[in-house]
Amino acid sequence: MPLPVVVEPLTNKELEVLGHLTELATTAEIGAAMFISVNTVRTHVRNILRKLGTDRRNAAVRRAWELGLVPAPGVVDAAEAGNDPADPASGQTA
Numbered sequence: 001m002p003l004p005v006v007v008e009p010l011t012n013k014e015l016e017v018l019g020h021l022t023e024l025a026t027t028a029e030i031g032a033a034m035f036i037s038v039n040t041v042r043t044h045v046r047n048i049l050r051k052l053g054t055d056r057r058n059a060a061v062r063r064a065w066e067l068g069l070v071p072a073p074g075v076v077d078a079a080e081a082g083n084d085p086a087d088p089a090s091g092q093t094a
Contacts, residue, residue: 006067008051015069017044022061022070 010018013034020030027045031038049055052063064070 006051006053010048010051010069014044014048014051017041018048018060018064018070021045021048021057022064022073 016034017030020033025033027038027041030036031041034041045057045060048060049057052060052067054060054063061070065072
């Protein structure tokens with residue numbers, strides 16, 4: 001049976017929390033990084049799980065990779081790798 005699609009889009013804050021989940025950050029670490037309480041982090045995580053149709057953090061991250069909401073592991077953004085063609089300092093030309 002195919003997984004359900006995201007019915008309700010994730011908010012910017014939920015996407016930010018999701019990014020921290022991909023880094024295996026704890027609730028407390030996410031709260032500290034985002035300057036929000038652990039209760040607020042838990043609320044965001046609960047909303048992410050509901051919207052992605054999962055019941056565990058790692059399943060939500062996997063689902064987000066499948067949907068293209070976060071980069072898959074090992075995929076490095078060109079700007080992060082220093083190979084941004086728009087940046088003349090990177091040595092790349094457009």
